[in-house]
Amino acid sequence: MNEIPLTHILFLSTALFFIGMYGLFTRRNLITMLMSIELMLNSVNINFVAFNKYLFPDKLDGLFFSLFIITIAAAEAAVAIAIIINLYRSHQSIDVDDATEMKF
């Protein structure tokens, strides 16, 4: 059985990263932006796991890191949702373009 080459996986993760970035910059809805950030985090996770598997098969550091990132992503989602709810209460909207008071 032929192994999938590393470049394929890296291509996938890069694509995922830039899709997330594109979503982050273009969407105006905060929840969608949050989802885009999750995409970017997951692309990094894929990178960690792939490098661990292909370059250092006898070690587990990459796996641990990806586990950490998943945990932190969960916490981050909780905090972000809380912020979004507060924002909604004060602005009656979760559109980022409506929350631009913090400027010069």
Added chain:
Amino acid sequence: MSNYLYILWIPLLPLATFVVLGLFGRKYFAKSAGIISTASLLTSTILSFVAAKQYFFVDGKVNGIYQKIIALKYTWLEFSPNVSIDMGVIVDPISVMMLIVVTSVSLMVHVFSLGYMKGEERFATYYAFLSLFTFSMLGLILSVNIFQVYMFWELVGASSFLLIGYYFNKPSAVAASKKAFIVTRFADLGFLIGIMIMGFYGGTLDIGLLIQKLTSVQSPEFLSITSASFLGASMLTWGLTLIFMGGAGKSAMFPLHIWLPDAMEGPTPVSALIHAATMVVAGVYLVARLFPIFSMDEAALTIVTYVGAFSALLAAIIACTQTDIKRVLAYSTMSQIGYMMFALGISKNGGEAGLGYMASMFHLFTHAFFKSLLFLGAGAVIHMVHSNEMKDMGGLRKLMPITHAAFLIACLAIAGIPPFAGFFSKEEILTAAFHENKLIYGVALFTAALTSFYMFRLYFNIFWSKDAAAKAHSAGHDHAHDHGEGSWTMKLPLIILAACAVGVGFIPFSQFITSDGAALETHIDMIFSIAPVSLSIIAILLSASFYKNQNTKSDKAVALFGGFYRAAYKKFYVDELYLFITKKIVFPLIGQPIAWADRNIVDGSILLLANTTAKISTAIKGLQSGKVQNYALYFFGGVIALSVLFIYIWK
């Protein structure tokens, strides 16, 4: 060695009074301020007399020499092991003598002010300022450290400023207080530099230690300060001259005397206390305190001598022409302080040659009493006549008999007629001058005659001259029915001070206060006294013939002197000279270029910086758009830029 710590209370009591009256006076003690302040000062006065008795008669003397006792010393700021600013209390003959002078004159002035200042709106403030002044002056006297002297010196100047400007809604008083402050402050700059020089070469600021180091010819400090020179004079001369400059400023010596006559804008009791008896002799006290060092340097002493003698003569000539009675007294003060100064200048340290030192201190002592008496007498006259001008007075002897008698005694005392106090001290000074320097002796003799002349010109103009009844009639009201001679609080100090002006001359002063602490045998030589006393009497008679009755003799004398009289009347144009120097030379040539540089270069560079910052901020403030996604874009842009930087450029 017994305990002198209670002396600390002498300055601290007036300080407490100042704090209490200053903070709460106007609200709670508006009427009782005078009594409170007088009571606290009375305690201080009693303590000073106790201290004097203990020091001079009980335990100050060891083997026939009065010792210097440091009753208290507290190191306040230490710069290096020897150089420190200490607060302390020194007990030695001159400080104890000054304690007596300051507390008793101040007490007299406090009592006199009870009547004189009655009904003033800022009565409590007045007493608070008087207490502040008394505290500062006592602190100055008791200083152990030359920097402590300097601090109290400035405090004295500040309280003098406050009191001269007491009538702050009178423009001339405000101008006078500013003038006094600026002139003495300018002199104090010299004093400060002098202290720095002494501290640098002497390695200490402690007066006792400084004297010890700089009077032994072999000490390394003495060698270094005399070998270092600047513009052809040794650093010792420079240091002492600059310190003397501070003293000359406070003591109104030529050419820094211009503030004293204007300072008469203050209330008259203040003039009696500050500008006659105590503060203005601080300069003399300073020179006396550092006298052992001064005596090591001939040049500095020569400066002291000639400045003193010239001031004495100049002031006496001006005093003959002035018509404001307080100004006459101010110039007379200046003249008498000139006497004290040159007496110090011609003195040597120790033994028979130290006669000048002792005479100077003696004159300081007697002068304080008769001059404050003259001022308080003048105050009583002004209180009655409501004018400072001689032409508004005359014939007052019937209306105010006690003031008249007291004033006459004071005039006789200052003229040096035996057996009044001034005779004894002036004789000592003249004797000392005769032995040391004939030129100074001549100046002193001539000045003494002038003194008698202008003092009796003042006396006859106030109390004789015109007919009081006719004058009162012409003025439209009768003085006698106004408020008579004043309350007993105004008469009592006059009586006490008059008794002092008669009596203090008999104190065997040379037994107590000499340059080296050992008693000095002096005697009044009858033959020697003939010249000054007869000159004084001639001057008095001349004055009587001019001014006792209204006549034209004085006008003829004025015509005889012509231009010289006008110059003296204008105070020899010293004020105008200062104005010319400041307005025509200092301001346009130094002040304005500096002001230009300050506005355009110093301020300009700061403004340039500020404006540039503001411009750049305006240009880039759009970056702070408030849009989260923009920020994220910048962030990623930054990350990419950094990665490019690290990967391709810095490897």
